[in-house]
Amino acid sequence: MSIEDQKLVQEADKLKQNLVEWRRQLHMYPELSFQEWKTSRYVADLLRKVPGLIVEEGIGYPTAIVGTLTSGSGPKIAIRADMDALPIKEENNTAYKSKHEGVMHACGHDAHTAICLGTAHLLGEYFSKGELQGTVKFLFQPAEEKADEEGLTGAPYMIMAGVLDEMDAVIALHMSPEESLGEVKVHDGYSMANVDVFEAIVRGTGGHGAYPHLGTDPFWMLTSVLQVLYGIPSRRVSPLESAVISIGSIQSGSASNVIPSQVNVKGTIRSYQPYVREQLHDEVQKAFALVDTLGGRAEITISSEDPALKNDPKINHLVRSAINRLYPEFKIKNEPFGLGGEDFAHMTQHIPGAMFFLGCAVSDKENRDLHTPCFDIDENVLPVGTAILSETVRNFLS
Numbered sequence: 001m002s003i004e005d006q007k008l009v010q011e012a013d014k015l016k017q018n019l020v021e022w023r024r025q026l027h028m029y030p031e032l033s034f035q036e037w038k039t040s041r042y043v044a045d046l047l048r049k050v051p052g053l054i055v056e057e058g059i060g061y062p063t064a065i066v067g068t069l070t071s072g073s074g075p076k077i078a079i080r081a082d083m084d085a086l087p088i089k090e091e092n093n094t095a096y097k098s099k100h101e102g103v104m105h106a107c108g109h110d111a112h113t114a115i116c117l118g119t120a121h122l123l124g125e126y127f128s129k130g131e132l133q134g135t136v137k138f139l140f141q142p143a144e145e146k147a148d149e150e151g152l153t154g155a156p157y158m159i160m161a162g163v164l165d166e167m168d169a170v171i172a173l174h175m176s177p178e179e180s181l182g183e184v185k186v187h188d189g190y191s192m193a194n195v196d197v198f199e200a201i202v203r204g205t206g207g208h209g210a211y212p213h214l215g216t217d218p219f220w221m222l223t224s225v226l227q228v229l230y231g232i233p234s235r236r237v238s239p240l241e242s243a244v245i246s247i248g249s250i251q252s253g254s255a256s257n258v259i260p261s262q263v264n265v266k267g268t269i270r271s272y273q274p275y276v277r278e279q280l281h282d283e284v285q286k287a288f289a290l291v292d293t294l295g296g297r298a299e300i301t302i303s304s305e306d307p308a309l310k311n312d313p314k315i316n317h318l319v320r321s322a323i324n325r326l327y328p329e330f331k332i333k334n335e336p337f338g339l340g341g342e343d344f345a346h347m348t349q350h351i352p353g354a355m356f357f358l359g360c361a362v363s364d365k366e367n368r369d370l371h372t373p374c375f376d377i378d379e380n381v382l383p384v385g386t387a388i389l390s391e392t393v394r395n396f397l398s
Contacts, residue, residue: 005325005391011125012387015118019382022046023114024096030085030103030110033143033154036063039083039113043140046117050124053138060161061154065140067120069127074134077396078163078170079389080344081116082109082144082154091373106375108175108360111382113140115173118386123393134397139163139170144343147305153343159350169315170353171392172344173385174337177368179359181378184323184388185333186316186356190272192309193242195341198284199266200300202291206261216295218252218263224294228287229267236283243280244270244339270339272308309337309345315354315396322391327384340370358385 001009031039040063047055047067054068063083090097090104098104105111116138126132143154164170176185202222207215226247233243249266269284271277281302291298323330337357344355360377362368368375 001325001328008122008391008394009326009387011122012118012383012390015121015386016383019114019118019386020379022117023110023379023382026110026113027096027105028099030098030100030105032087032103033084033146034061034063034148036083036142039063040065040140040142043083043113043117047120047138050120051128053120053124059163060158061142063142064154064158064161066163067138067140068135069120069123070135071127071130071133075397076135076137076167077393078137078139078167079116079119079393080139080141080170080172080347081112082141083113084109084143084145084154086145086371088371088373092376094376104373104375106371106373107145108370108375108377109144111175111360111377111385112173115382115385115389116140118382119389119393122386122390126394132394132397136393136397137163137167151303151305153306155343155346159346164347164350167351169312169396170347170351171315171319171389172353172355173389174342174355174357175360175370175377175381176357177361177370177375177377179333179357180361180363181359181381181384182327182329183331183333183359184356185335185337186320186323187334187336188311188313188316190308191311191336191355192342192345193270193272193339194277194304194308195306196269196277196281196302196304197266198269198300198302199264200288200298202263202265202288202296202298204259204261204296207259209257209259212259215259217259218261218296219259221291221294221296222250222263222265224290225287228290229284232280232283232287237276237279241276242270242272242336242339243276244268245280245284269302270341272336306341306343307345307349309342309355310348311354312348312352315352316356318392318395319354319356319388321395322388326387326391358388
C-alpha cells in the first residue's frame, strides 16, 4: 500500500465516530419512500459543513439532495446513496432501534447515506487542497424501495431533473449481510434483475359451492394457470438464463359455500437479459389465456418497474483497483448479486456506472438478511465503504 493510500484509509478511519453517529441517527428516525423530509434536511445540514461543497435541494423530487464538489474542468463522476426505509417493524433491541413504529431501515440505506456523507467530507479535503481536478456529485436519492402512482421510483425523477447530465460515470454501493466484512461482490454486466409486476383478474360466473357444475369456477381455472406459470422458468426458458416468476397475492371469496365470480392475482417476474424479459412477458400472457379455454375470461396487465442492473466493466476495474490497493487482504467475489431489483439500474442505463456489494454481516446467529426485522450491520463497514468510494473517485478523476 502506498503512503497516499495509507493516508486515505487513516482519514476514513478517523471519520468512524461521525459515520456511526450519522448512521444511527438515520436508523432511529427512518422515513418511507417519498416521505424523507427530516432525513433530507439532516443530510443537507451535514453537507453544508463540507468546505466548497454546493448543496441543492429538491432536485427532481422535494426530498432529493445533490451536493457538488468541483474544480471546474476535468472528469465528472456521481455517487448515489438511497435514503428511504421500509414498512417493517424492527425487532432489534439496540440503543439505536427505530423510534418510528412499523418503519425500519432494513436494507442498509442508512449506512449508504452515512458512507456517502463521509465520502463527501473526505473528498472535500482533497478538493480544498487542490489535489483533485474535476467534479463529484453526491446524489442523495429518495424512494428506491417503492414506486409512486406514476410507476416511478426516485432514480428516474432525479435523472429527468438532469442530475446525470454531463456526468461521465456514476457509482454506488450496497450493504451485503450475506458476506462478512472483508468480502466484496463486484460483477461485470447484468448483476441484478429486471423487475416486472403483473396483476390479473380471472373471471367466471361463480355459484353455489354445492353445485359447481352449474357455473364456472375461477379458482379451478386458476389452478391450471398456476401450474403453467411456475413451470415457465424451468421449462420455457433456457436453463443457462436467470428467470423467476412468483405469485405474491391471490384474493377472492367471502364465504365457504360460495364460489366467487372472480379471483385477483398479483406476482413478480424477474430476469437479467432483455430478450428473456420479453419471453417471460409473452409466456405469462399465454398462461392466463388458458382461462378462456376453460370457460372463463382473464385480464392481465404487466408493468415494468426497474431494468436489470448492468455494471460497466471499466468502472468496476476502478472499484477492484481501489479495493486491492486499500485492502489487499479483502476477498473480491466476481458473481451476480441475485434477482433482487435496484432502481440504481436506471442510472447505469443512462451513463456508464457500477454498484458493488460490501460485506457487513454481524457475527451472531440471528437472521439479519435484507428486508428482515432483525437486519443490522457491522458498523466497521462504514469507514471501509467511505475509503473505497473515495479511492474509486480519485482513480477516476486522475
